[in-house]
Amino acid sequence: MSLETGRDERTGVVLAGGHSTRFGDDDKAVADLAGTPMIRRVVDRIDSVVGDVVVNCREGQVPAIRDALEGGPVASFAVDPIPDRGPMAGIMTGLRAAAGEYALVVACDMPFVDPALVDQLFERAAGHDAAVPRLDDQWFQTTQAVYRTAPMIDACERALERDERRVVEPLLDLDYVVVDEDDVRDDASLDTFENVNTREEFERAAERLETE
Ligand SMILES: Nc1nc2c(ncn2[C@@H]2O[C@H](COP(=O)(O)OP(=O)(O)OP(=O)(O)O)[C@@H](O)[C@H]2O)c(=O)[nH]1
Numbered sequence: 001m002s003l004e005t006g007r008d009e010r011t012g013v014v015l016a017g018g019h020s021t022r023f024g025d026d027d028k029a030v031a032d033l034a035g036t037p038m039i040r041r042v043v044d045r046i047d048s049v050v051g052d053v054v055v056n057c058r059e060g061q062v063p064a065i066r067d068a069l070e071g072g073p074v075a076s077f078a079v080d081p082i083p084d085r086g087p088m089a090g091i092m093t094g095l096r097a098a099a100g101e102y103a104l105v106v107a108c109d110m111p112f113v114d115p116a117l118v119d120q121l122f123e124r125a126a127g128h129d130a131a132v133p134r135l136d137d138q139w140f141q142t143t144q145a146v147y148r149t150a151p152m153i154d155a156c157e158r159a160l161e162r163d164e165r166r167v168v169e170p171l172l173d174l175d176y177v178v179v180d181e182d183d184v185r186d187d188a189s190l191d192t193f194e195n196v197n198t199r200e201e202f203e204r205a206a207e208r209l210e211t212e
């Protein structure tokens with residue numbers, strides 16, 4: 001790991017405050033994915049490249065997520081003061097609890113998140129407000145990106161005041177660096193961005209993990 005920003009200045013914020021409606025009755029964050037709760041896989045994968053981990057969720061999710069993480073890397077909780085305001089409000093809540101000057105934001109449903117890419121994102125963000133992957137010169141991967149904590153919190157507040165919910169809104173207010181597909185591929189396969197929404201996607205991910 002290059003230490004342009006030291007590990008202590010790097011937080012990992014894992015977003016888990018959604019309702020998993022496409023998944024069904026259970027919370028996908030804690031669903032057993034090939035023997036390990038999905039959120040535990042995400043935390044395990046990022047733990048080596050961050051100094052602390054914050055899980056953002058709703059109050060009622062805390063006990064089950066705590067159980068899912070037991071015995072693994074230490075994580076603190078940042079509970080949404082107002083639930084169901086979307087991922088961007090969750091990012092704001094999580095960043096407010098972050099110790100680092102910079103934070104990786106990653107969704108709990110990205111079990112293939114690649115720590116080598118995360119490392120690159122932190123390096124690329126240094127001296128800027130964010131580093132965000134963009135595939136096909138089109139889609140910003142805002143839920144697998146690094147943000148400078150303080151300016152992103154402010155930008156989220158401003159966006160919410162404007163009634164904007166999309167994560168790209170605060171991003172565009174910042175001095176951000178784009179990490180394009182070629183740069184991503186230097187470190188990771190595009191599986192890193194795969195997110196699991198339905199039971200079918202979950203089963204497919206489980207099959208791959210079981211044969212690894
Ligand atoms: N804090 C917070 N996080 C959210 C909210 N909605 C979604 N998220 C998180 O944002 C990430 C991406 O969201 P989705 O893939 O849509 O997950 P989801 O909303 O739980 O699932 P669906 O109900 O099927 O859309 C996931 O990690 C969710 O936990 C929200 O209202 N508040």
Ligand SMILES: [Mg+2]
Nearest residue numbers: 018019020021
């Ligand atoms: Mg959703």
